[in-house]
Amino acid sequence: MTKTSAVSNCGRPPVLVGVDGSVSAQGALAWAAAEASSRRCPLRIIHTLNSPMIGNALDMIFAGDLNDGLQSAAEWVLAEAEAHARHVAPGIRVSGELFAGGAAPTLLSQAQGAALVVVGSRGLGGFRGLLVGSVSAAVATHAPCPVIVVRPHRDGTAFPTVPSGRVVVGVDGSEVSTAAIRFAFQEAARRRVGVTAVHAAMPTRQHPALVVPAEIVEQIEHQLFTEAMDSRRALFPGIDLEAKLVHSHPAQALIDESDGAELVVVGSHGRGGFAGMLLGSVSQAVLQHAACPVAVVHPQRTKAIKPLPANHRRLQLAAPNRFADLKELS
Numbered sequence: 001m002t003k004t005s006a007v008s009n010c011g012r013p014p015v016l017v018g019v020d021g022s023v024s025a026q027g028a029l030a031w032a033a034a035e036a037s038s039r040r041c042p043l044r045i046i047h048t049l050n051s052p053m054i055g056n057a058l059d060m061i062f063a064g065d066l067n068d069g070l071q072s073a074a075e076w077v078l079a080e081a082e083a084h085a086r087h088v089a090p091g092i093r094v095s096g097e098l099f100a101g102g103a104a105p106t107l108l109s110q111a112q113g114a115a116l117v118v119v120g121s122r123g124l125g126g127f128r129g130l131l132v133g134s135v136s137a138a139v140a141t142h143a144p145c146p147v148i149v150v151r152p153h154r155d156g157t158a159f160p161t162v163p164s165g166r167v168v169v170g171v172d173g174s175e176v177s178t179a180a181i182r183f184a185f186q187e188a189a190r191r192r193v194g195v196t197a198v199h200a201a202m203p204t205r206q207h208p209a210l211v212v213p214a215e216i217v218e219q220i221e222h223q224l225f226t227e228a229m230d231s232r233r234a235l236f237p238g239i240d241l242e243a244k245l246v247h248s249h250p251a252q253a254l255i256d257e258s259d260g261a262e263l264v265v266v267g268s269h270g271r272g273g274f275a276g277m278l279l280g281s282v283s284q285a286v287l288q289h290a291a292c293p294v295a296v297v298h299p300q301r302t303k304a305i306k307p308l309p310a311n312h313r314r315l316q317l318a319a320p321n322r323f324a325d326l327k328e329l330s
Contacts, residue, residue: 012041013115018107018135019047019081024120028150029081030088031293032118035148037089038190041115045081045096048103049074074098104138111143121151140287140296141268146183148263150293165262165292166242167191170254170282171199171225176267180297184265185236187295193262194240199225200250251285258290265295 017032019025029045036043049070075098082096099106111117119136140147169184171177181197188195222245229243246253258264266283287294 012039013113014042014044015039015116015118016044016046016107016111016114017118018103018120018139019045019077020103020120021077021080022120024151026084026120028118028120028148029085031148031150032116033085033089033092033094035116035118036092039115040092042093042095043085043089044110044114045078045085045094046099046107046110047074047078047081047096048099048101048106050100050102071098104135107135107139108142111139111145114145116145117143117147119147119149121149137284137287140283140294143298146295146297148293148295149287165260166194166196167263167265168196168198168254168257168261169265170250170267170286171197171229172250172267173225174267176297176299179299180265180267180295181232183295183297184263185232185239187263187265188239189236191262194242196242196244196257196261197225197229198244198246198250198253198257200246200248200253251282251289254282254286255289255291258286258292258294261292263293263295264290265297268296268298 015032015036017028019029032045033043078096078098082094085092085094097110107117107119117139119139121133121136136149140149167184167188169180171181184195184197225243225245229241233239233241244253244257248256254264254266264286266286268280268283283296287296
């Protein structure tokens with residue numbers, strides 16, 4: 001991704017990224033900085049300090065050397081993240097904020113008004129072998145804007161920000177899929193890479209008296225798929241588009257295409273999802289098993305978590321009942 005020269009990016013929705021000092025978070029930070037540079041918008045770095053030394057069930061606050069040490073360490077992590085972001089993307093405004101509270105509710109409360117949220121696949125507190133941690137999954141499920149989950153390479157190194165593959169997007173004809181396609185083309189245009197659009201044609205159950213030959217079903221699927229892609233190609237004429245109609249489970253098809261890809265884009269739930277489901281089974285499977293970063297795109301939402309007041313570089317207390325508001329996001 002090309003760096004920009006110094007620009008005024010005040011007033012533009014920021015890219016929000018959560019950091020915790022882990023390798024996964026380092027990859028998320030590098031990705032977010034490059035994304036903000038490409039979009040010419042500010043970068044907001046969020047770090048949370050969630051410790052019983054700050055708050056507990058009895059609402060007690062303990063002061064002392066340990067508490068001071070924890071906060072000093074948190075401030076150091078945040079300062080290092082800011083310095084790194086300014087180094088890799090010198091043309092953008094970078095701000096860092098330290099909050100006291102849970103990582104997921106804090107990121108969700110601050111995501112209101114953001115252009116994008118970027119998180120690592122799992123942080124320092126993740127269980128060994130867990131592909132996507134609870135914080136990443138919660139943010140991807142409930143954020144009011146697109147979320148990119150960046151996981152390290154298989155060898156443990158941070159995922160690079162230099163474009164190295166195509167943008168893969170799943171297509172199923174749903175409203176959410178349309179939003180995912182739009183996002184995929186926009187990301188591909190910024191990175192100057194191609195788009196691979198994948199539609200998995202799975203056999204459908206039919207009444208015995210209304211059996212439709214498989215070749216006719218495939219022709220209809222292919223026609224609808226081609227029409228959807230042609231309309232998007234007209235809006236982005238410079239994008240190299242490869243359309244794939246495959247006979248496979250949608251999740252498996254996208255996971256297969258993720259090997260060597262720049263980014264996989266999925267809708268939060270597809271045509272077969274249950275009403276009200278925030279993150280469908282296909283999206284969850286791709287989020288867990290894709291070999292590259294995954295973008296989860298939600299349809300337009302009318303309700304979102306209200307943002308916490310943010311004072312630059314000041315430790316703040318996240319609302320303790322923030323998760324209780326998540327049900328309002330559906």
